[in-house]
Amino acid sequence: MIVIYPDPRLRVTTLSRGWDLDTERVAEKTQRELAKAGNGIGLAAPQVGEKARLFVVKGLALAGPVGDKHGLELVFEPRFKPLDWKVYPYYQHHDEKEPFLEGCLSLPGLWGAVRRHLQIQATWKTWQEGRLVDKKAELTGLAAIVFQHELDHLNGVLFIDHIRQANGKVYRLKNGRQKEVALPADDRLLAESDARGN
Numbered sequence: 001m002i003v004i005y006p007d008p009r010l011r012v013t014t015l016s017r018g019w020d021l022d023t024e025r026v027a028e029k030t031q032r033e034l035a036k037a038g039n040g041i042g043l044a045a046p047q048v049g050e051k052a053r054l055f056v057v058k059g060l061a062l063a064g065p066v067g068d069k070h071g072l073e074l075v076f077e078p079r080f081k082p083l084d085w086k087v088y089p090y091y092q093h094h095d096e097k098e099p100f101l102e103g104c105l106s107l108p109g110l111w112g113a114v115r116r117h118l119q120i121q122a123t124w125k126t127w128q129e130g131r132l133v134d135k136k137a138e139l140t141g142l143a144a145i146v147f148q149h150e151l152d153h154l155n156g157v158l159f160i161d162h163i164r165q166a167n168g169k170v171y172r173l174k175n176g177r178q179k180e181v182a183l184p185a186d187d188r189l190l191a192e193s194d195a196r197g198n
Contacts, residue, residue, distance in 0.1 A: 002033055003049050005107045006187040010046055011156040014053045016077060019125075019132055023076070026052040027127065031072050034058055040105045042146045044153035047106050053077055055150035057143075076132070078124040078151050082117040083138065100145050102159045110181070112163040112170040120144045 003009050017023070026045050034043040034056045044055035054076040099113040119140045125132045139147055149159060163170055163183060170183045 001048070002037065002043070002105050003047050005104075005158065007049075007106075009049050010106055010153070010158060011187075012046055012051060013156045014046060014051050014154045016053055019076065019127070023052050023054070024127070026050040027054055027056070027074050027076070030054065030056045031074065034072060037105055041142075042150040043105060044150045046153050046156070053154050055153065057146055057150065074126045075147070075150070076125040076127070078122065078147065078154070080117075080120040080122040080139075080144075080147060080151065083119045083121050102145070102149060104149070104159055107158065107160065109172050109174065110160070110170055111173065111178075112159065112183075113168055114149075114159050114162045115166065116145045116148050118144055120147065122147050 026048075029050065030043055030045055030048050033048050034040055035058075037043065040058065042055055042057040045052040054074065055078070057073050057075060058071060099115050100118075101111055102114045103109075103111045119138065121136070122139050122144075123134070123136045126135055127133075152158070152161075160170060160183060162168075164185065168183075170181050171178045172181045
């Protein structure tokens with residue numbers, strides 16, 4: 001089951017630890033939940049109530065063939081650094097962030113523009129053929145955005161935190177219509193607003 005905001009497990013910073021049977025269990029649980037989520041692209045361990053430094057992405061070839069039969073890639077111990085822009089349509093800046101409309105399986109129905117790097121150098125480990133394999137890839141566009149979004153979850157950061165910091169706007173999709181919602185400074189206040197149906 002996916003953990004829903006404002007569950008405090010979403011605010012936990014996961015710590016690095018080695019790969020063991022418990023980490024393998026968490027990876028399998030996270031993969032299973034993402035495979036069931038029809039509209040999700042990625043899911044991090046804290047979103048299934050676990051404390052492991054891993055996430056899973058769906059339908060994105062981060063670097064070569066994806067890890068399993070469902071098209072899911074396990075990303076363990078992820079890191080990234082922004083890259084200078086090479087050629088990317090419409091953008092000629094260097095190491096700048098661009099806004100992208102984001103949502104989250106743990107904050108269903110909420111959307112907002114978050115500034116992210118659109119070109120990154122990513123490194124991680126994945127479980128392949130019974131062993132951990134190091135991976136490295138230059139990610140652009142949606143793949144780079146998803147990587148950063150899921151890595152934020154491992155640090156207890158939600159996409160709404162970036163929107164708060166930038167004094168941006170959050171929208172709720174309800175009955176096929178998009179409506180702006182107030183974004184209080186406190187998680188508890190936003191949860192109370194959700195409960196009232198605002």
